[in-house]
Amino acid sequence: MSSLPSDLRYAKSHEWARKEEDGSVTVGISDHAQELLGDLVFVELPEVGDSLDAGAECAVVESVKAASDVYSPLSGEVLAVNGELADAPETINEDAFGNGWMFKLKPGNIGQLDDLMDADAYAESVESEGH
Amino acid sequence: MDNKTLLFDTHKAMGGRMVPFGGWSMPLHYGSQLEEHHHVRRDAGMFDVSHMTVVDITGERSREFLQHLLANDVARLKQSGRALYSCMLNEDGGVVDDLIVYFVADDWYRMVVNAGTTEKDLAWIGRFTADYGVVAKPRRDLAMIAVQGPNAREKTIPSLPEEVRQSAEALAPFNAARAADWFVARTGYTGEDGYEIMLPGDQSVAFWESLAASGVHPCGLGARDTLRLEAGMNLYGSDMDELVSPLESGLGWTVAWEPGDREFVGRGALEAQREDPARRRFVGLLLTGKGVLRDHLRVFSEGEPVGEITSGGFSPTLGRSIGLARVSPGVTGECTVEIRGKQVGARVVKAPFVRFGEARITL
Numbered sequence: 276m277s278s279l280p281s282d283l284r285y286a287k288s289h290e291w292a293r294k295e296e297d298g299s300v301t302v303g304i305s306d307h308a309q310e311l312l313g314d315l316v317f318v319e320l321p322e323v324g325d326s327l328d329a330g331a332e333c334a335v336v337e338s339v340k341a342a343s344d345v346y347s348p349l350s351g352e353v354l355a356v357n358g359e360l361a362d363a364p365e366t367i368n369e370d371a372f373g374n375g376w377m378f379k380l381k382p383g384n385i386g387q388l389d390d391l392m393d394a395d396a397y398a399e400s401v402e403s404e405g406h
Numbered sequence: 407m408d409n410k411t412l413l414f415d416t417h418k419a420m421g422g423r424m425v426p427f428g429g430w431s432m433p434l435h436y437g438s439q440l441e442e443h444h445h446v447r448r449d450a451g452m453f454d455v456s457h458m459t460v461v462d463i464t465g466e467r468s469r470e471f472l473q474h475l476l477a478n479d480v481a482r483l484k485q486s487g488r489a490l491y492s493c494m495l496n497e498d499g500g501v502v503d504d505l506i507v508y509f510v511a512d513d514w515y516r517m518v519v520n521a522g523t524t525e526k527d528l529a530w531i532g533r534f535t536a537d538y539g540v541v542a543k544p545r546r547d548l549a550m551i552a553v554q555g556p557n558a559r560e561k562t563i564p565s566l567p568e569e570v571r572q573s574a575e576a577l578a579p580f581n582a583a584r585a586a587d588w589f590v591a592r593t594g595y596t597g598e599d600g601y602e603i604m605l606p607g608d609q610s611v612a613f614w615e616s617l618a619a620s621g622v623h624p625c626g627l628g629a630r631d632t633l634r635l636e637a638g639m640n641l642y643g644s645d646m647d648e649l650v651s652p653l654e655s656g657l658g659w660t661v662a663w664e665p666g667d668r669e670f671v672g673r674g675a676l677e678a679q680r681e682d683p684a685r686r687r688f689v690g691l692l693l694t695g696k697g698v699l700r701d702h703l704r705v706f707s708e709g710e711p712v713g714e715i716t717s718g719g720f721s722p723t724l725g726r727s728i729g730l731a732r733v734s735p736g737v738t739g740e741c742t743v744e745i746r747g748k749q750v751g752a753r754v755v756k757a758p759f760v761r762f763g764e765a766r767i768t769l
Contacts, residue, residue, distance in 0.1 A: 305422040313434070313435065313439055313628065314438055314439050314440040316698060316727075317696070317697060317698050317720070317727075319696070319697070333748065337697070337698040339440065339628055339632060339719065339720050339722075340434075340439075340628065341437045341700075342698065342700065342746075365440075393449075395588075
């Protein structure tokens with residue numbers, strides 16, 4: 276498995292979350308997820324101001340193959356979305372942990388980050404999925 | 407356990423992401439389905455289609471047999487090597503399979519049928535062979551490789567055996583050349599020029615590697631599907647099956663009604679349906695709103711459900727989502743498709759969407 280950023284927290288459903296210095300949380304899908312999906316051709320994002328629940332569907336990524344739901348790893352209010360993805364969904368394929376971020380949240384309960392996995396645990400989870 | 411073609415290890419070595427398909431383990435892509443798609447539209451790509459089955463029909467009454475078995479008429483094939491696309495129907499006019507049949511000699515025709523339907527097809531064909539004293543023999547000893555794209559023919563020729571090279575080079579579209587167990591047809595499933603090549607299985611790896619060395623890009627089933635969808639070509643099991651007729655699948659043109667006394671299987675059912683005003687139409691759809699059309703999404707016209715998408719996806723050439731749909735008669739122009747509970751705008755268009763690298767519809 277290629278190196279997973281250690282400053283991120285991961286959900287079993289392949290989203291990542293990063294706590295920013297300003298207290299917000301950035302969310303995207305993992306490199307492993309984009310690899311499973313194949314070339315992405317369409318991304319549907321939540322709207323700024325939407326209130327999301329942890330574990331609830333909040334976005335959709337569509338690849339040449341299929342549509343896949345994205346679940347919010349934390350509860351909170353959407354502060355910003357990555358508008359670049361509308362014209363360039365392939366950014367997620369190219370840089371899932373960086374420029375391919377999907378949205379930023381104002382977390383309702385930052386403690387929910389602790390419910391997510393660290394890089395090692397996520398790597399193990401992905402590994403066991405493959406068997 | 408899925409079957410493996412003789413190229414299985416080669417696919418793995420070239421980075422093929424193997425997935426189950428029709429009982430076989432086949433490459434979905436070798437890294438990027440989109441890039442593979444563009445290679446075929448712009449240059450040349452190759453597909454391992456050895457999972458499909460070559461069935462040789464031999465016997466003196468082969469023509470008569472096929473005139474009964476198939477909805478298209480093999481009597482149209484006058485010249486050795488000539489190919490014909492046809493449906494094989496059941497008595498209700500449903501499609502048992504779609505296939506290509508080649509005329510080799512008066513006592514020898516060759517059919518190529520789908521992978522997932524092979525056993526069913528052989529059983530169905532077997533119901534009629536004895537009546538005509540013909541033999542239907544699946545040629546599991548042969549591999550099949552499709553090379554497609556504007557530069558496909560030029561890049562393939564040097565890799566062909568000497569004996570078939572010249573005749574392959576001279577082929578007109580929808581014709582095949584043969585030398586021993588090499589059978590080179592100028593046919594395809596992408597909307598581009600190219601060849602579909604049947605060859606002895608034990609030579610398939612060397613041939614594939616030789617094509618790769620000539621700059622032909624390996625392509626997986628994913629690109630094969632987006633290419634055929636852009637070309638407006640039907641996929642068995644998605645666009646038609648045993649429950650729908652060719653007349654409701656955009657394949658009316660493959661039914662040979664004349665001569666009127668040719669009693670092919672399913673003829674009676676098709677004749678009744680031909681005049682039915684409620685007969686559904688098979689149309690192309692362009693998504694004008696946001697999203698991606700997928701199989702089985704429902705189509706609406708003026709708020710009423712009028713049918714469903716049979717094949718949907720993203721068109722890499724057009725950069726838009728397209729689909730094929732079966733809808734009520736009279737549905738034209740603007741309509742909507744229900745995607746995740748929302749009505750999204752779409753437009754009925756005439757397939758093909760893309761041919762020979764060019765858009766054929768207005769976006």
